Amino acid sequence: MTPPLFAVATDGGLDAFEGLNNAVPVAPFSLNFGNKSYRMDEITREGLYRELQTNPAHPTSSQPTPQDWAEADREASGGTLPVLALTISSGLSGSRNAAEQARAVVPGIPVTIVDTRTLSAAQAFQVHAAATAAQRGETLETALDWVRRTAEETELYFTIETLEYLRRGGRIGRVQATLGGLLNLKPVITVDRTTAAYTNVGRARSYKGAIEAVAAQVTGRYGEGTPLRVGLLYGSVREDADVLLEAIKARHPVVWSGFAGVNPVLNVHTGPRALGVAAAPGNWVWER
Template sequence: MTGQGQIGQAKFGVVTDGGLDAYAELKNSVPIAPFSVNFGSVSRRTHEISREDLLRELASNPEHPTSSQPTPQDWADAYRAAGTPEVLAVTISAGLSGSRNAAEQATQVMDGAKVTIHDSRTLSAAQAFQVHAAVTAAERGESLQTALEWMKAVEQETELYFTIETLEYLRRGGRIGRVQATLGGLLNLKPVITVDKASGTYTNLARVRSYRSAIEAIATQITARYGEGTPLRLGLLYGSEQADADALLKAVQARHPVVWAGVAGVNPVLNIHTGPRTVGIAAAPGAWPWER
């Protein structure tokens, strides 16, 4: 591929939304159209509430929080913050949020700036991988078309898996039926969830008896997807307990060489849907597509 190992003049800027869980080690520092977290009539942008504050609120506030997608104005602000005539916007899956619609509405007020919108069809750590691909292409002076190709390659080879300690927060947020939540709670079942590549929505892969078993089940899913011994890149995620991410990394390392692993806390807007204790991972094989 062209441009490998070279730094060129960026032809476009990259922006994304608050569906991103960013990694310090990846090229994830881009303008963001934020989501909001709402406790009753009190609304705070996700960058205005710390993870610690959110966990305290979840533990003590009788009102269950809701989330709001970025507004068209939020997206327009992000486009302008890119500071480039051409902008590539990477959104959380349209199957999970209306953020993409807001991003499209915002393009109507962007006189003189050309905006291309890319639906990541995922979220969180897997969205971070695609943003990294886009920014890498921009920094190397590659075309926007090349960036889209790299993101598509990353999308196709990356899987996102997560589990949660309780179904209560999905039930409160209306993301799961009451009967399902009650049944799962009675049986103390922990789901292993992924994002379906066709629909860009959540799908349940397994239900196991304990949280520890769910961590092992995620590692099993990864090996089934990529084959035992395949070198992997991993973006690990945790809610209230970083030790959960450490345990998941150890479970994967027992089956695969790990060429890169980053760890990030789940951002507040995603955490209100999973509940405090959650662990997840984005996995992809070997080197990045442009490094092969």
């Protein structure tokens, strides 16, 4: 096997899938409950749900520091390789700015930064593309092409039981405007390709209806019968992801599927019960 010509790092916007090449160094986000602070790898999803139920302080999240990014870059590089760093959408976090600042902390490591303009499972797809290129000994230019093409064909849709957590976190934006404050509706949300921030693309009156609405968005984007790769996401109710997968399978051949729990930092903005999917057509771009 050809030795890698570069390494890959990412940040805590990633929801990693066991079936993908997602095991790369991560610049972590942090969770803050009043005076208590956790790095995202120091609290489980179950621990988060306990805190949400018992802690009167509403949690906030903190982006990785430049030092966090520098540590991830060093770990990825091993002191020898250039690094391809993929960040959560700059429309949702300042992580990219921290990654830029980290270059001054590790001047001996060439770092190429890519704003994924998404997060979670869709970020996982881009990390998989980059890491696969690295493992195969491809050039950085090839990896950037694979990441770009993966980004262009991948969509992320999710729904949540309540908008309260997005509202408290200040990330509701156009979602709130579109719903006109009718917080009893269940939104279907995506990341706008122009602003790289959340936008609402659908709604339902029940959570069951919202799951169907997410599946309908996938079909509307790719066309019924199109073979798909799908990365399913779930919050406090794992079975929700199974229901969504079956709804998608009723409309599409599924050539790959995986499941991941929404990480605690992202889950704090969605609220405990959340459900999502990253979808893309057919095989991976390097398999065509």
